[in-house]
Amino acid sequence: MSAGNVAVEPPLEAASPPEMGQGRSRYLTGTFFLLPAFIMLGVWIVYPTVYTIIRSFFGLNGFNKFVGIDNYKTLFTTPTLTTAIKNNLIWVAVVPAVVTAIGLVFAVLTERVRWSVAFKTAVFLPMAISAFATGVTWRIMYVQDPNLGAVNALGRAVVEVVKQPGSLTTALPSTSTVTGSASTGMTLQTPLKPGSVALIGLTGIATDEVPAGAVQAVDPKPEPGHIVGTVWRDFKPGGGVPGKVEQGELGLPGVTVQLRNSDNHVVKTAATGDNGVYDFGVVTPGTYKAGISAGTFAKPWAGFAWLGTKLITPALIIAYMWIWAGFAMVVIAAGLSSMPRDVLEAARTDGASEWQVFRKVTVPLLAPVLSVVFITMIINVLKVFDLVITLAPGSSQNAASVIALAMWRTSFGGINDFGTGSAIAVFLFVLVVPVLLLNVKRFRREV
């Protein structure tokens, strides 16, 4: 961006003087005033740039070993670095366009709402927060557990409208006579006849997850003609004997047990009491099995792994757009307010619909402003760094990496390979240059 500042300095030869002596002094004065700027540029921009470019052709330890373009080869062959380049391409493809679009929509819409100042302030507010703090905050919001992460909590609220979790979400069979899993439901494999007792022991249920009202489980008395049984938490401190109802083990009340015939059709259901006992009543002779349907074990929605390797880049992009939408909106709104109203009015008078006005009049007139936002966003996105390093957990940073982060990690993140780090920096520089030139050209046109 500083390159843009250089380019708009007024050209010196414009002040070409008629007299020689006067010209020299003017020249000297000009040089004198330019000197501080040149020194600053030299020390902070030119020298580091040249140094970095030269450094990128040398190996790990200072300027001891010239390695030619090896560092650049490393850049395009190391998987973590190519991922960073790929991610940056995704960022550039998505973010500037979407941010500009969102900014445009917000700017146009806020012109029409009553609380536009409040709305604009709210949208712009994230710009006032440092990217570091934004990263930390969103990292907490993205936590997978819906009890902790705000984003997934919202998701769960939506999901649970459709699908309620069961009452025993963590239960596991206590012995191998009960088979199945939470997703298929569980079945007691022992064949049952009228007069049998069906014990369904479950473990893996924390004490605070036992349904309310549970009391000591009871071994049911067999009754002629009936099939009875118990569903209970088959666990006491130390484990107990699996499959046996023991002192200290609680019944699981409110569980619906199904009785299935030999064709696996549900013929009867019964609910368990506080002591876990259930009774199917009198059953016609035959062989049956008892089981509990999958609904009882339906797990609550686990949430999206926003911080996992697959979703981390979209998650980062969302947070990034949250920051920058406000900037786009404010700049575009400024452009909008300076737009000649009569053109819009004329279009409306000529019978254009609001959509037509927006597409054929507003957007073309705003094009210069939109391009400022778009180009600024491309530059910002190419150098994105702080949000990624704070938001992505260590385990996802390879998947989330972008060029600037890869540069930092290679140079300072433990490896301290300044050679490859410099090569990455030069590569980033090369990517930014065309955009900068575009910007410079635009500045010139405006001047």
Next chain:
Amino acid sequence: MRRQLLRRGAVLLVVVPLAVLAASSTGSGATRSTSAVSGSISFDGVWTGAEASAFGGVIKAYNKLYPKVKVNYKPVGDNLPTVVSTAVAGGNPPDMADIAQPGLVAQFVKKGALKPITYSRKVLLANFSPAWIALGTFSHKIYGLVFKASNKSTVWYNVPAFKAAGVKAPATWTQFTKNAGTIKSSGVPPYSIGGADGWTLTDLFENIYLRQAGPAKYALLTLHKIKWTDASVTSALNTMAQVIGDSANMAGGTSGAVQTDFPTSVNNVWESPPKAAIVLEGDFVPGVATVKSKPGTGYAEFPFPSINNSPASVEIGGDTIVAFRDNPAIESFVKFLGTPAAAAAWAAKGGFATGNKHMSTSVYPDATTRATAGAIAKAKYVAFDMSDQQPASFGATVGQGEWGLFQDFLRNPKDVKSIQSKLESAAAAAWKSGK
């Protein structure tokens, strides 16, 4: 630099006449040998803040015996490796330093920058087990004394969760994994794994490896003298898979564990009701918890269990005291730091553990520290954290080398062979480049 020299000279000038005066006035006696030593010592250290003032207490205790020596402690902080390396390169190192990176000590020895502290041999032999002296021994000479250590072989658990499951702190790995099964049946995931921070996983591996493969192999693997494809690594990884292999064993399952950072993994166990029963990390765990819980009734600790009857072993992190110069004042201070009195001067203030077997554990401020710190002095095998001794690209870089690959192992614990070959190629590359 020059100013520092001048200052040091000035102190000497002041101190020497005083010493002469003192010697002449008090005459001979038991104190003569100690009060005769005089001078000043410049000491660069990683300890800042409360730790620096605790070390000030150690210096004070030293000055009671050697009132004529002034120790100028400079709290450099975490930049110490850079600061001291630069000073060594510039030819003006401090007289002494304490260094948290054993690899850096080895580097200084190799460069010939350090003076051996062989003169303290007697004191060290009297107070430390051979394993501890070995930590400061390089090319058959003693160069360093691990003055302050932290115990990385501790396991922290939620007491109510253990009670509800009816299990007790285990002593053996077999009992440990059996307990985990029982805890799982009780409805609480047994382990909380902070997989987003790769070093928690390397620490777990190293604790297993130290016990299962033994200290000799541990030392070889540390220096990459045996390959990561070695059979001993295979069995250690298989043992590790007993912990991380079953998604239902971990709070949040496998995908949750990979995203859990270390502080959260501690809070998972500190919470009530707990999200998991056990967190496997060092003695610094309680300091990380932000959830309130009481030691003894809320949380408690047991030593990392023994595997196949391995003797008491601890993995430590520690600050090694080294000397860049040699003179009577430095000698007296190094010797003093090897005594129980020096350790006790800091231990009473907390946040400190010593391998000094003659310092009574009753000096430690609380029961938990007595247990964790006491264990390290008693251990038969003591080993420095292995990943801390690796080239940084392999042992200490986010998402790369050991950290990244152990996270891959957590994601896919069945793939032992492929992880081993990846570890080996990463280690080979890192040791070859030295970075």
